[in-house]
Amino acid sequence: MSAAQTTDIGENPHGAGPFLVTNRLILSIAVPMTLGFLTTPLLGLVDTAVVGRLGQATLLAGLAVGAILFDLIFTTFNFLRSATTGLVAQAFGRGDKAEEQAVFWRSLSIAVVSGIVVVALSPLILSAGLWLLAPGPEIEGVTRTYFQYRILAGPAALANYAILGFVLGRGQGMTGLLLQTLINGINIVLSIYLGLYLGWGVMGVALATVTGEVVGAIVGFAVIYARFERSVAPGWATIFSAERLKPLFGLNRDIMIRSFVLLAAFMLMTRIGTSFGPVTLAANSVLMTIFLVAGYYLDGIANAAEQLTGRAIGARFRPAFDRALKMTAIWSFALAGFTTVAFLVFGNRLVDLLTTVADVRTEAYIYMPxxxxxxxxxxxxxxxxxxxxxxxxxxxxxxxxxxxxxxxVAALCVLVPVFGNHGLWAALNLFLLFRGFFLMLLVPRRSAQAFL
Structure with missing residues (x-):
């Protein structure tokens, strides 16, 4: 069957076999997920604003330390979303509905069990985190309060990774948007109500997060389960067979290692930045916000690439893989180019919005390019x-x-001693280039093997 004879996902809801990659298909995944992801930094701003209005610097500092701890914990489990997306997309492309369901049950089981283990180990995790970050006694007390309540969301939060991975694997961008909006929307409203209106402060902000994650997990599970075809439901022996679990654990291991290395790269940048003094460190922090904002909507196109390339491999249809790669690359580079130009023109104004400290503003202007x-x-x-x-x-x-x-690391060793903070930013940009080009060089060989 030729590509011209195929249709997009909207006309081929079962997903099996050859399909035509279109701009509409790409955007139907990328746009909703971009909007969904953008609710996350909005949530962070609201939490900060709520605690900031309580009038105590120690509360804001304690929230910041707690947020770092949870970033470290949940980054460890990012593989639950990524591995689920890839495996479901391939099963979707093959038309293997039973395996789609099986992947979901495997991932959800791992997520819930992992979440329970994290809650059980939370006293040790908290102690280790406080030892590592070494906040003052007053800040430590606030962090303990925030952590002890928010950690209760662990099983639900990790379940939401598996749920989001499943809907992305099936290309259901609108479902993903609705779930992300539900989770973060509940969190935002309750943070304001519990934290400010009822005066519960940091505890209220933490409980708002717990509520959002739990409601999101329940609703997400209900939506997915209602769409399952009972006639092809896999048995427990199939779901938990060692042969089927092995690829999932292998994916999870590799992606977890990759995530840890990425986290280490950013932590190393922060660590080196401290040697340049508090003003430069603060300026770097403000500028990293710009990088993260760009990443949120570039991730939307990457989500489309995940689903479409995985689906093409599952369908064993090389034209869809090549077309998805080409078209998502065009969209990605166009958005990236627009973003760079926008930041070069308006970046200093954005810095002014993010900080009112004159020295930090001046320093950030220098490194904005x-x-x-x-x-x-x-x-x-x-x-x-x-x-x-x-x-x-x-x-x-x-x-x-x-x-x-x-x-x-080699670039840091060479560039930082000579160029200081300019060298630090140059090394970060080289790191990003290395990641992309090294993977790109492998695509021709890997794709040829996948479509033998």
Missing amino acids: WAAITALTGVLAFLMDGVFIGATWSRDMRNMMLLAFIGY
Whole structure:
């Protein structure tokens, strides 16, 4: 069957076999997920504003320390979303509905069990985190309160990773948007109500997060389960067979290692930035916000690449894979170019919105061009991550991340002593380039093997 004879996902809801990749199909996944992801930084701003209005600096500092701890914990489990997306997309492309369901049950089981283990180990995790970050006694007390309540969301939060991975694997961008909006919307409203109106402060903000995650998990599970075809439901022996679990654990391991290395790269940048003094460190923090904002909507296109390339491999239809790669690359580079130009023109105004400290503003202006070009230097890395997740080429992702990290460390050793903070930002941009190009070089060989 030729590509001209095929239709997009809207006309081929079962997803099996050849299909035509269109701009509408790409945007039907990318736009909703971008909007959904953008609710996350909005939530962070609201939580900060709520606690900030309580009038005590220690409360805001304690919230910040607690947020760092949860970033570290949940980054560890990002693989639940990524691995689920790739495996479901391939089963979707094959038309294997039983395996779609089986992947969901496997991922959800791992998520819930992992969440329960995290809650059980939370006293040790909290003690280790406080020892590592070493906040003052007053800040430590606030962090303990926030952590002890928010950690209760662990099982639900990780379940939401599996749920989001499943809907993305099926290309259901609107469902993903609705779930993300529900989770973060409840969180935002309750943060304001519990934290400010009832005066519960940090505890209220933490309980708002717990409520949002639990409601999101219940609703997400109900939506997915209601759409399952009972006639093809897999048995428990199939779901938990060692042969089927092995690929999932392998994916999870590789993606977890890759995520840890990525986290280490950003932590290393922060650690080196401290040596340049508090003003430069604060300026770097403001500028990293710009990189993260660009990443949120570049991730939307990467999500489309995940689903479409995975689906093409499942369908064993090379034209769809090649077309998805080409069209998502065009969209990604166009958005990245627009973003870089926008930040070069309006970046200083954005800095003014993010900080009122004159010294930090002046310092950030100096390094703004480096932050602005991260959209262009990082675009290929975002896109290739999507392609390799969808194709479940996780070993390559892990290995190329390690290789890029070695190049990053070498660049830091050479550039920072000579150029200072300019060298630090140059090394970050090189790291982003390394990640993208190293993976891109593997695509021709890996795709040829996938479509033998």
